[in-house]
Amino acid sequence: MKHIRVIARAAIDRSEHTGCGECQASCQSACKTSCTVANQPCESKRVNRKEASGNK
Amino acid sequence: MVHLFEMLGSFFCLDVPSGSVITTDRLTYLLLMLRNGVPGALGELSTFSGEERAEAEAEIDGLIAEGVIFSPEIPDSVRLADGVVKAMCLNVTHDCNLRCKYCFADGGAYGGKRGSMSLDTAKAAIDMLLASSGTRRNLEVDFFGGEPMLNFETVKQTVAYARACEGAFGKRIRFTLTTNATVMDEGSIDFLNREMSNVVLSIDGRSEVHDSMRRFAGGRGSFARAKENALKFRAARGDKDYYVRGTYTAENLDFCSDVLFLNDCGFDKVSIEPAVLPAASPYALGMSNVDKLKGEYLRLAEEYYKRRSALGRDKFSFFHFMMDLSGGPCEKKRLLGCGAGAEYVAVSPDGGIFPCHQFIGRAEFGMGNVFDGLRPNGIPERFSANTVSSKDGCKKCWAKYYCSGGCAANAYNLNGRLDAPVDYLCELQKTRTECAIAVAALEASDGFGTADFGAAANKA
Ligand code: SF4
Ligand code: SF4
Numbered sequence: 001m002k003h004i005r006v007i008a009r010a011a012i013d014r015s016e017h018t019g020c021g022e023c024q025a026s027c028q029s030a031c032k033t034s035c036t037v038a039n040q041p042c043e044s045k046r047v048n049r050k051e052a053s054g055n056k
Numbered sequence: 057m058v059h060l061f062e063m064l065g066s067f068f069c070l071d072v073p074s075g076s077v078i079t080t081d082r083l084t085y086l087l088l089m090l091r092n093g094v095p096g097a098l099g100e101l102s103t104f105s106g107e108e109r110a111e112a113e114a115e116i117d118g119l120i121a122e123g124v125i126f127s128p129e130i131p132d133s134v135r136l137a138d139g140v141v142k143a144m145c146l147n148v149t150h151d152c153n154l155r156c157k158y159c160f161a162d163g164g165a166y167g168g169k170r171g172s173m174s175l176d177t178a179k180a181a182i183d184m185l186l187a188s189s190g191t192r193r194n195l196e197v198d199f200f201g202g203e204p205m206l207n208f209e210t211v212k213q214t215v216a217y218a219r220a221c222e223g224a225f226g227k228r229i230r231f232t233l234t235t236n237a238t239v240m241d242e243g244s245i246d247f248l249n250r251e252m253s254n255v256v257l258s259i260d261g262r263s264e265v266h267d268s269m270r271r272f273a274g275g276r277g278s279f280a281r282a283k284e285n286a287l288k289f290r291a292a293r294g295d296k297d298y299y300v301r302g303t304y305t306a307e308n309l310d311f312c313s314d315v316l317f318l319n320d321c322g323f324d325k326v327s328i329e330p331a332v333l334p335a336a337s338p339y340a341l342g343m344s345n346v347d348k349l350k351g352e353y354l355r356l357a358e359e360y361y362k363r364r365s366a367l368g369r370d371k372f373s374f375f376h377f378m379m380d381l382s383g384g385p386c387e388k389k390r391l392l393g394c395g396a397g398a399e400y401v402a403v404s405p406d407g408g409i410f411p412c413h414q415f416i417g418r419a420e421f422g423m424g425n426v427f428d429g430l431r432p433n434g435i436p437e438r439f440s441a442n443t444v445s446s447k448d449g450c451k452k453c454w455a456k457y458y459c460s461g462g463c464a465a466n467a468y469n470l471n472g473r474l475d476a477p478v479d480y481l482c483e484l485q486k487t488r489t490e491c492a493i494a495v496a497a498l499e500a501s502d503g504f505g506t507a508d509f510g511a512a513a514n515k516a
Contacts, residue, residue, distance in 0.1 A: 002111065002115070004078050004119065006077075007381055008123060013386040024196060038492070040436060
């Protein structure tokens with residue numbers, strides 16, 4: 001494509017197996033900094049990624 | 057729903073239901089605006105040739121057909137409270153050696169008396185967490201206060217106790233600690249670096265900004281001490297997580313300078329957040345500050361992108377600009393947000409359980425105590441149902457899957473209701489989200505659509 005660059009596709013995972021609750025709690029107040037949910041990593045993807053890289 | 061915005065000289069389209077992000081050239085951006093019902097784009101569009109327009113239209117149609125943009129709305133599937141508690145804030149002390157002027161915790165006392173958590177109380181809290189966490193394996197405990205380093209013995213022994221117990225339950229506890237960085241020595245830094253998966257050190261930025269707000273009980277500014285300790289801590293931290301975080305108020309509306317100052321001091325991970333204070337406070341922010349503050353976030357985004365491009369991305373992270381556009385949390389997490397009152401609770405020094413650290417001391421939000429167990433009083437149901445899918449303003453908001461509906465405590469403190477987000481914080485949240493998306497998109501595409509990209513492409 002000449003006019004458009006796709007950066008991310010279907011980034012919000014809505015599939016059945018999600019919602020495991022293993023990811024870090026986030027807090028959006030001014031007194032803590034573990035906030036703004038969108039920058040939380042997904043724990044299950046993190047584990048999967050680690051496992052994948054372990055196979056190299 | 058799509059959200060179109062310009063930033064850092066580039067054009068972006070976020071597809072809200074899917075989270076897809078595209079960057080475009082000016083022509084395509086105007087065409088998207090037109091399709092999104094903004095007729096104002098027509099005049100400028102006439103300056104492009106029919107051939108170019110047809111080409112861009114075809115690209116847009118292709119992406120619509122693939123469901124990348126203008127994708128259909130999908131009903132949200134909210135995960136309601138299931139009785140599991142997996143994260144806990146332990147207020148190990150309600151005492152503090154500082155008297156920060158904006159402190160929501162009343163100099164650490166939370167409107168009550170100053171006091172420290174005994175080891176027995178902390179152990180009972182850990183027992184409760186281990187027993188209440190269902191099948192969740194990864195648990196979190198944040199040491200908070202007051203200044204938790206004033207009760208460092210309890211912190212150390214609580215960690216040792218939890219480490220001894222977690223295995224039998226098949227759990228792994230991540231510890232974090234939030235400190236004003238004025239009470240640290242080599243021994244405690246070593247402990248924190250070993251045991252804490254994240255440490256948050258509070259510094260507001262430039263020395264005069266910091267010292268105006270963050271003073272010792274005797275009145276002296278705490279900047280010099282906090283900076284010196286935090287730098288020592290940073291040097292010993294290696295690549296483990298930490299943040300130097302600050303609060304900006306009506307006294308430093310030019311807070312971008314504070315973020316850059318902290319980065320210049322040698323801190324690579326920085327977070328600065330708006331103060332949330334009643335309108336009567338002389339330091340309170342409000343809607344009248346929003347234009348200026350948005351300008352500061354834009355200024356920061358520009359400098360941030362530049363610094364990261366020039367020095368390396370690992371040299372500067374600003375908490376609110378960090379976003380993994382293609383990964384990131386699943387839908388259920390985006391709807392749940394902080395989880396306060398449900399999977400996240402806070403414990404006061406005497407063992408009382410509350411929805412989160414900001415609700416500590418508010419009897420109407422009491423959820424029992426760590427000795428007799430959770431008496432949730434319907435609070436988990438109430439908090440977990442309070443999502444972007446239930447709040448009218450949030451339902452229509454393009455930033456909902458990034459914001460999760462704002463902080464319930466801020467809503468309650470300023471607007472008297474858990475479900476009434478604070479207007480100026482919404483505006484800032486939206487600007488920060490745009491900045492984060494823009495920076496992440498430009499970094500992922502090597503600056504596609506920017507003037508620099510055009511120059512590089514022409515050279516090639
Ligand atoms: S309600 Fe607000 S202060 Fe409490 S945990 Fe949630 S975001 Fe943080
Ligand atoms: S920015 Fe405001 S309206 Fe939008 S989702 Fe967040 S709290 Fe709701």
